[in-house]
Amino acid sequence: MPHTVHIIGAGLAGLSAAVRLATPHNRVIVHEATAFAGGRCRSYHDASVGMTIDNGNHLLLSGNHAALDFLGTIGSEQRLIGPPAAEFPFLDLKSRARWTLRFKDGRLPLWVFDPKRRVPGTRALDYLSMAPLLWGRPDRTVGETVACKGALYSGLIEPLLLAALNIDPPQGSARLAAAVIRETLAAGGRACRPLIARDGLAPTLIEPALNYLASRAALVRLEHQLRGIRFESKRVAALDFGGEIVALGDADAVILAVPPYAAASLVPGLTVPNEFRAIVNAHFRIDAPAEQPPILGIVNGTTQWIFAFPGRLSVTVSAGDALLDTQREQLARTIWVEVAQASALPAEPLPPWQIVRERRATFAATVAQDQRRPGARTTWRNLLLAGDWTNTGLPATIEGAIRSGNRAAKLVSEQ
Numbered sequence: 399m400p401h402t403v404h405i406i407g408a409g410l411a412g413l414s415a416a417v418r419l420a421t422p423h424n425r426v427i428v429h430e431a432t433a434f435a436g437g438r439c440r441s442y443h444d445a446s447v448g449m450t451i452d453n454g455n456h457l458l459l460s461g462n463h464a465a466l467d468f469l470g471t472i473g474s475e476q477r478l479i480g481p482p483a484a485e486f487p488f489l490d491l492k493s494r495a496r497w498t499l500r501f502k503d504g505r506l507p508l509w510v511f512d513p514k515r516r517v518p519g520t521r522a523l524d525y526l527s528m529a530p531l532l533w534g535r536p537d538r539t540v541g542e543t544v545a546c547k548g549a550l551y552s553g554l555i556e557p558l559l560l561a562a563l564n565i566d567p568p569q570g571s572a573r574l575a576a577a578v579i580r581e582t583l584a585a586g587g588r589a590c591r592p593l594i595a596r597d598g599l600a601p602t603l604i605e606p607a608l609n610y611l612a613s614r615a616a617l618v619r620l621e622h623q624l625r626g627i628r629f630e631s632k633r634v635a636a637l638d639f640g641g642e643i644v645a646l647g648d649a650d651a652v653i654l655a656v657p658p659y660a661a662a663s664l665v666p667g668l669t670v671p672n673e674f675r676a677i678v679n680a681h682f683r684i685d686a687p688a689e690q691p692p693i694l695g696i697v698n699g700t701t702q703w704i705f706a707f708p709g710r711l712s713v714t715v716s717a718g719d720a721l722l723d724t725q726r727e728q729l730a731r732t733i734w735v736e737v738a739q740a741s742a743l744p745a746e747p748l749p750p751w752q753i754v755r756e757r758r759a760t761f762a763a764t765v766a767q768d769q770r771r772p773g774a775r776t777t778w779r780n781l782l783l784a785g786d787w788t789n790t791g792l793p794a795t796i797e798g799a800i801r802s803g804n805r806a807a808k809l810v811s812e813q
């Protein structure tokens with residue numbers, strides 16, 4: 399008789415655990431509170447722009463090996479697109495300077511010796527000053543580890559860490575910054591190729607996972623919110639879905655892959671991150687000029703990254719908490735003026751737009767919050783935790799979420 403594994407939450411952590419466990423040895427049931435899978439990584443039809451868009455632009459890098467493995471398993475690796483080499487075009491809105499960072503494939507960062515590949519205004523020696531970031535201490539911030547100023551900081555380190563940590567970098571945990579730098583810049587250009595889901599997050603990451611699970615007889619129950627957990631000595635005895643109580647057999651297991659605030663309300667005594675940072679996305683329905691790169695980094699603006707999708711330009715602002723109270727149309731106009739300048743498009747009229755503000759996009763990647771992240775195991779032998787907020791050693795990212803799901807699945811399999 400196969401074991402039943404109940405996975406709570408159909409975000410990427412829950413889905414990756416389900417994909418790993420959907421074998422003839424297990425019966426997998428995913429329970430999702432909302433009417434859709436994907437969690438913070440989702441697509442939806444937006445009436446204002448009249449098209450299907452993502453809640454937020456998501457960037458992967460070719461070094462995100464767990465995410466690429468996941469896509470390989472569910473058969474949608476080819477849906478990620480990106481340039482053949484690790485190239486990042488940038489524009490400084492103040493000085494109007496444009497440059498392209500071009501990382502060489504090898505591990506040795508030889509590109510720093512080539513003025514045409516590195517950040518303008520920097521010397522090869524400047525890069526050495528950032529070396530302490532490679533071994534960031536868990537009790538230190540980025541600001542306590544390196545000097546957060548100068549051309550190298552504002553042209554490379556700040557945009558990279560702001561995007562990856564979703565926090566103003568000087569406040570960010572040096573340990574998390576080190577993990578990002580070790581897995582990207584220090585791993586060479588082969589690990590830094592930017593990849594995006596051009597046709598949308600759901601068709602790339604979510605729907606193929608649901609199809610994969612369906613083909614392996616795993617069940618995904620939407621609008622099936624876990625309301626409570628019944629504990630009995632050292633194990634979970636039953637799951638309470640409101641009208642329905644599901645008793646667990648002795649060999650059954652539960653992977654709780656919900657956001658930290660939901661996990662804390664279900665599991666007594668659990669310490670979890672409890673501070674968050676927002677991400678703001680602005681979407682404009684307009685065709686990008688032919689020469690527009692798929693991803694353009696912006697310095698000295700409200701806009702941080704411009705993504706070009708078919709029929710749409712989309713902007714990401716990480717650590718966007720200061721924009722949460724700005725009036726929506728005003729924000730759309732401010733951002734559009736910058737996009738128009740960057741893309742050589744007319745500033746008037748404002749194209750059809752949408753602003754999506756995710757208030758709790760990620761946990762705040764501070765030293766204190768990083769220390770509140772639990773591992774996958776709990777006091778209860780058949781209850782495992784997963785989610786980008788568990789202690790993966792990475793900031794809250796797709797890669798972290800998928801690694802956490804894989805880790806929980808491995809622990810269940812070993813039991």
Ligand SMILES: Cc1cc2nc3c(=O)[nH]c(=O)nc-3n(C[C@H](O)[C@H](O)[C@H](O)COP(=O)(O)OP(=O)(O)OC[C@H]3O[C@@H](n4cnc5c(N)ncnc54)[C@H](O)[C@@H]3O)c2cc1C
Pocket residue numbers: 406407408409410411412429430431432435436437438439453454455456457458622623624625655656657660677678679756758759760784785786787794795796797799
């Ligand atoms: C706007 C935005 C932009 C981002 N950009 C990037 C990026 O560029 N690159 C990158 O790598 N990452 C990015 N991220 C982060 C990435 O989206 C997350 O790290 C990842 O999606 C988290 O997945 P998860 O499964 O851990 O959590 P979630 O996606 O939050 O999934 C948790 C699921 O649990 C469900 N749930 C909650 N309570 C219950 C319950 N009681 N019962 C049943 N189900 C429940 C929720 O509905 C949800 O579906 C971004 C995030 C946002 C919001």
